[in-house]
Amino acid sequence: MDRIDLRSDTVTLPTQAMREAMAKAEVGDDGREGDPTVRRLEEKAAAITGKEAGLFVVSGTMGNSVAMFAHTNRAAGTVLLDEKSHILRSEMGAIATLAGLFFKIVPAKRGAMDLDRLAEAIQSSLSEGELPTLMIEMETTHNGAGGTVLAPEHMQAVFALAKKHGIPVHTDGARFFNAAVKLGVRPSELARHTDSISFCLSKGLSAPVGSVIVGSKAYIQRARAWRRMLGGTLRQAGIIAAAGIIALETMIDRLAEDHESARRLAEGIHDVDPSLVDPRSVETNIVMLDFQKSGRGAREWAEALNANGLWVRPGGATRMRLVTHRHIGKAEVERAIAAFAKVSKELRARTPVRAVAGE
Numbered sequence: 001m002d003r004i005d006l007r008s009d010t011v012t013l014p015t016q017a018m019r020e021a022m023a024k025a026e027v028g029d030d031g032r033e034g035d036p037t038v039r040r041l042e043e044k045a046a047a048i049t050g051k052e053a054g055l056f057v058v059s060g061t062m063g064n065s066v067a068m069f070a071h072t073n074r075a076a077g078t079v080l081l082d083e084k085s086h087i088l089r090s091e092m093g094a095i096a097t098l099a100g101l102f103f104k105i106v107p108a109k110r111g112a113m114d115l116d117r118l119a120e121a122i123q124s125s126l127s128e129g130e131l132p133t134l135m136i137e138m139e140t141t142h143n144g145a146g147g148t149v150l151a152p153e154h155m156q157a158v159f160a161l162a163k164k165h166g167i168p169v170h171t172d173g174a175r176f177f178n179a180a181v182k183l184g185v186r187p188s189e190l191a192r193h194t195d196s197i198s199f200c201l202s203k204g205l206s207a208p209v210g211s212v213i214v215g216s217k218a219y220i221q222r223a224r225a226w227r228r229m230l231g232g233t234l235r236q237a238g239i240i241a242a243a244g245i246i247a248l249e250t251m252i253d254r255l256a257e258d259h260e261s262a263r264r265l266a267e268g269i270h271d272v273d274p275s276l277v278d279p280r281s282v283e284t285n286i287v288m289l290d291f292q293k294s295g296r297g298a299r300e301w302a303e304a305l306n307a308n309g310l311w312v313r314p315g316g317a318t319r320m321r322l323v324t325h326r327h328i329g330k331a332e333v334e335r336a337i338a339a340f341a342k343v344s345k346e347l348r349a350r351t352p353v354r355a356v357a358g359e
């Protein structure tokens with residue numbers, strides 16, 4: 001029996017319709033006159049988000065880097081963001097090493113930066129000897145915070161504050177459509193509260209490769225030049241963009257199923273051991289587990305779960321992130337819960353129980 005892969009939604013495989021669209025894609029040289037399929041994807045992405053233009057990039061990480069370059073143009077300055085942002089935690093420091101930017105961390109709760117502290121940070125960057133604030137970054141859904149969704153009112157407040165000071169806002173929306181689906185609003189409703197978004201086609205939307213940055217025409221024109229500098233100009237990229245078009249056309253609404261699976265998974269694990277997770281904390285397709293009270297570390301849990309048909313990995317000494325996606329249906333959720341029940345029993349039977357340091 002196949003292992004149930006709960007490591008990430010990036011493991012989703014392209015659908016048959018995507019493979020067929022890729023085989024038939026009309027293509028051209030995207031670094032010269034343009035690739036017609038890439039152009040269609042970019043136009044579709046812009047239309048869905050209510051922005052003027054879009055730019056296809058190979059990954060979410062490249063999307064964030066190109067987006068930062070295009071907002072800041074390598075000027076000396078600061079980006080304001082939260083400590084758990086993907087840009088800080090998982091992009092190899094590109095914000096500093098590539099984009100040449102300084103950053104300041106704004107305290108956040110469940111991925112939402114504190115508005116007073118954000119205002120203070122902007123204010124302090126106006127004083128002599130400080131670098132100017134060149135960009136504010138939000139992330140929704142917020143990966144590091146556990147798939148949390150920024151409230152539209154919060155996004156609106158951040159955007160209003162930024163505009164008051166003439167500062168551009170970029171949103172890392174790797175799972176932007178999960179946020180819109182969860183809130184039951186059109187993606188363009190959320191996109192109003194940010195200048196640019198980068199969103200991924202290759203996560204819950206199941207395309208094999210790619211992300212899109214959306215924003216104003218002038219902004220995307222600058223982003224296109226920075227993408228070239230980073231080596232991100234592709235040629236017959238319509239082959240992969242074709243799958244992205246299918247992703248946008250057919251995969252957004254079904255994300256609600258992944259949210260439902262995550263909630264059920266969390267409830268089942270809670271029934272096994274209530275200390276591991278509070279199901280009410282699950283907003284989208286990410287379940288964050290905390291093993292501290294179980295007396296066993298995340299590595300020990302992961303090894304035992306992996307031996308029982310799950311594919312999971314520790315996310316620190318006592319934490320683990322589970323992600324639901326298109327290949328996790330009701331049967332897989334129930335099998336995963338059963339594996340947790342079995343492992344919980346096995347681990348309890350092992351002696352001695354050690355004290356596990358939290359993070």
Ligand SMILES: Cc1ncc(COP(=O)(O)O)c(C=O)c1O
Nearest residue numbers: 059060061062086143172174200
């Ligand atoms: C919030 C967020 N931003 C950016 C990325 C990077 O995407 P990629 O893996 O396509 O570079 C991820 C990937 O998990 C993410 O979760």
